[in-house]
Structure formats: C-alpha cells, structure tokens
Amino acid sequence: MFIVCTKKMIASICYFCMLILVSGVLYWSTQVPVSACPAEQFCVVLDAGHGGIDGGSQGKTGVFERDINLQITNKLEKLLKSLNIIVVQTRTTKEGLYGVFASGFKMKDMQARKKIIEKANPDLVVSIHMNYFSDSSVCGAQVFFKPNDKTSKDLALNMQNLFQKNLKNAKKSPKEGDFYILTCSKSPGILIECGYLSNAEEEALLLSADYQDKVAYQIFCGIACYFNLKNQPKIG
Ligand SMILES: [Zn+2]
Incomplete structure (x- = not known):
C-alpha cells in the first residue's frame, strides 16, 4: 500500500512546518541574550513580574500589574x-517569557527568568510586582526578601525604611x-510589591507617571545605598 500525497496534504504539512518554525522563532525572540556581568561593575537583574497572557493582578480600571511592573522597571x-x-x-516588552502559549507556560516563563539570572550571575535580583487583596482597604508598598539570607534581609x-519615609x-x-x-539562584x-491594585486610591497613584517615578527613585536609592555599604570600589 502506498500513500498518495495530494496537494491538500502537502499544503497542510507545509502549514504544520510553518507553525513549528514560527513557534521556534517566537520562542527564540522572547529569550533575552545575556552574558555574565563583568566582575568590576555592580550588576542587577531587574525582573518585571508577569507578562503576556499572565497579566498578574488587575485593578478596577482594568489595568494589569504586568504593565505597571514594566513601567516602573524601565524607570529604575x-x-x-x-x-x-x-x-x-x-x-x-509586554510579552511573557514562555514562548508559545501552552499548558505549563508559567513554569516555562519562570525557568526562562531563572536562566537569565544564572547567566548574568548578578550582585542582586530585584523583582517588581503589584499586590492584590480581597479587602480593598488594605494598601502600602512592601519589600519581600530571600529566605534565610542576611544580605537580602538587610x-x-x-528599603522598607525608605518607603515608610x-x-x-x-x-x-x-x-x-x-x-x-x-x-532560584544563589544571588541575593x-x-x-509596590502597592495594591485592589485599593482604588493606590491604583490611581500607581497609574500616575509621577508616583511611578517616586517609587522607582526610592528603590534606586535603596539599591545604591546597599552597594555603597558593601564598600567596594565598583561605583565610580
Ligand atoms: Zn505579581
């Protein structure tokens, strides 16, 4: 028995190949090429949480944390x-790091972030998010640190002190x-969590460019101070 390849069959095979090719290119294009940071300069991995289909928490105005995370990260x-x-x-970009959307995309996304961190081997990882809680009166920026790590805790x-002030x-x-x-890495x-999108007042603040500047600046001061305290001649 032999199979006769009709034009329709060939067309669908080509379509399938194209799909694989486009998927590959899409996946590749979402992977940020990273090399190890030079030892003589301080290096920070900035992680804008969520992205793409994963919008994260959402405020009443319809804004997703995915987008504010990226705006503040870019300012920082x-x-x-x-x-x-x-x-x-x-x-x-607003896209996630999972490549083509499929089941298990969140795990793929997180593993891609881990890969970037491991490759950069930074002095510090800073991940930016917006919070959400069922009680809409809850608000306020808060810093979370790596468990059992004194450097991260300090x-x-x-930084929380700066936020408070x-x-x-x-x-x-x-x-x-x-x-x-x-x-996921050995870096501190x-x-x-820059604020709560479930709190209308804080959502309005987090949407404004001025407040985003303010938040980014406080985080920047905290990081600069941290590197200064390490007393290494990396900051010129
Ligand atoms: Zn988040």
Missing part, C-alpha cells in the same frame, strides 16, 4: 544605569518571601 533601569550599574532585564529593611501608606516591615524568582534578592 535608567536610574541604575546613571550610576554605571549594569542592568539586565528579564523582559523589556537590603529589605533599609517617602511613600504614602507603606508597610512598617519587610517580610521573608519564599518566591521562586528569589530562591528582593521582591517589591
């Missing part, structure tokens, strides 16, 4: 670069955070 990147700090971003304490409603204390993005790290 500019500030850090002004101090000659090397910045590696896990994502620079940074978080200092300079950001409306900020929480009093930082918290230990058992998040994959913090535990913090995850910052």
